[in-house]
Amino acid sequence: MNCEKIQELILTDYLDGQMQGKQKECVEQHLLRCFRCREFLEHARKTVVEPFTRAGRDIPPEFIWARIRESIIAEKERPAYAVPGFLEKLISRFRVLSPYPVIGTVIMAIFIIGIAIQFKTSTTARVKSEVQEQIEYLVSVTEMTPGNSMNEKTGFGTVIEEYFL
Amino acid sequence: MQDIAHDILIQASKGDVDSFELIYKAAAGFVYNVAFRVIGNRQDAEEITQEVFLVIYHKLKYFRFQASFKTWIYRITMNRAINRYKKNLRERGGMVEYDETVCPVIVPHEIENKINQEQCEDTVISLLKSLNPDQKACIVLRNIEGLSYQEIAEALKININTVRSRLKRARESLIALGKEVVKNEL
Numbered sequence: 001m002n003c004e005k006i007q008e009l010i011l012t013d014y015l016d017g018q019m020q021g022k023q024k025e026c027v028e029q030h031l032l033r034c035f036r037c038r039e040f041l042e043h044a045r046k047t048v049v050e051p052f053t054r055a056g057r058d059i060p061p062e063f064i065w066a067r068i069r070e071s072i073i074a075e076k077e078r079p080a081y082a083v084p085g086f087l088e089k090l091i092s093r094f095r096v097l098s099p100y101p102v103i104g105t106v107i108m109a110i111f112i113i114g115i116a117i118q119f120k121t122s123t124t125a126r127v128k129s130e131v132q133e134q135i136e137y138l139v140s141v142t143e144m145t146p147g148n149s150m151n152e153k154t155g156f157g158t159v160i161e162e163y164f165l
Numbered sequence: 166m167q168d169i170a171h172d173i174l175i176q177a178s179k180g181d182v183d184s185f186e187l188i189y190k191a192a193a194g195f196v197y198n199v200a201f202r203v204i205g206n207r208q209d210a211e212e213i214t215q216e217v218f219l220v221i222y223h224k225l226k227y228f229r230f231q232a233s234f235k236t237w238i239y240r241i242t243m244n245r246a247i248n249r250y251k252k253n254l255r256e257r258g259g260m261v262e263y264d265e266t267v268c269p270v271i272v273p274h275e276i277e278n279k280i281n282q283e284q285c286e287d288t289v290i291s292l293l294k295s296l297n298p299d300q301k302a303c304i305v306l307r308n309i310e311g312l313s314y315q316e317i318a319e320a321l322k323i324n325i326n327t328v329r330s331r332l333k334r335a336r337e338s339l340i341a342l343g344k345e346v347v348k349n350e351l
């Protein structure tokens with residue numbers, strides 16, 4: 001293995017102690033005879049491993065658990081009719097509304113829809129009868145018109161008319 | 166992260182809050198510190214910790230123990246932390262604010278040690294700042310949390326060789342950054 005390959009292994013498995021067996025032996029033998037790679041290993045240890053091993057660890061603030069617990073308990077205390085899953089989310093959006101205005105709105109909506117349906121039915125019947133009436137009128141007018149027949153002689157009997165025709 | 170007994174997990178999955186508190190105590194340190202290191206901000210780390218544990222509480226009843234519980238926590242935490250980091254990056258036009266003040270648990274009594282600790286924290290923050298989120302995740306899980314390559318691969322749902330290549334690239338850029346800093350100091 002050349003130095004480039006050795007340094008690649010140093011940056012990963014060797015530095016992290018994930019290397020075993022023959023490969024590890026091979027890298028260590030190379031390190032024994034190559035000063036440049038030994039120097040690279042030392043530099044890598046100091047730059048990319050040591051700063052992190054000395055990094056401090058925080059304890060999570062206590063209020064985090066208090067909030068989690070509060071949230072879980074609040075959920076448990078929800079009424080039994082609550083439906084799990086996406087329906088629960090949907091219901092929770094409406095939960096902020098008090099029931100009386102909601103019931104009022106629903107009754108109002110049903111009333112408006114009823115009126116709309118009634119209006120639509122009566123309007124359709126009226127339009128139908130009007131159209132029927134108009135058709136009947138047109139038919140009667142056509143029958144009553146004296147010049148309606150195609151066989152009847154047309155014209156005013158003038159000289160010019162006679163000349164051209 | 167401390168090991169969590171199987172019966173505690175079973176009790177917690179049935180909704181027992183006291184058992185869930187034991188899980189929290191065993192895993193909260195990991196979740197909070199990883200989130201903080203990846204995002205670089207304490208307030209976000211607190212929110213992510215809360216979110217992660219609420220997700221665990223709700224989904225624990227569906228957890229079938231086919232995967233390791235620890236791996237499951239690692240995965241939820243990393244997903245949430247990386248997503249929050251990317252969201253912050255988008256919202257702040259590519260600039261993420263890092264908490265420079267640190268309050269490590271192991272507070273050395275000697276002033277000299279304290280100064281060293283503070284310097285070390287500054288170094289860690291500036292090193293992590295220079296990495297992209299994927300590289301940062303690998304470095305945090307390996308160098309700070311001490312996970313094996315296999316555990317990192319499972320936590321991030323990536324191939325073990327991808328873990329190797331991300332670590333290699335991250336370390337190459339950290340070495341380059343170190344050289345740059347030395348050059349500037351000279």
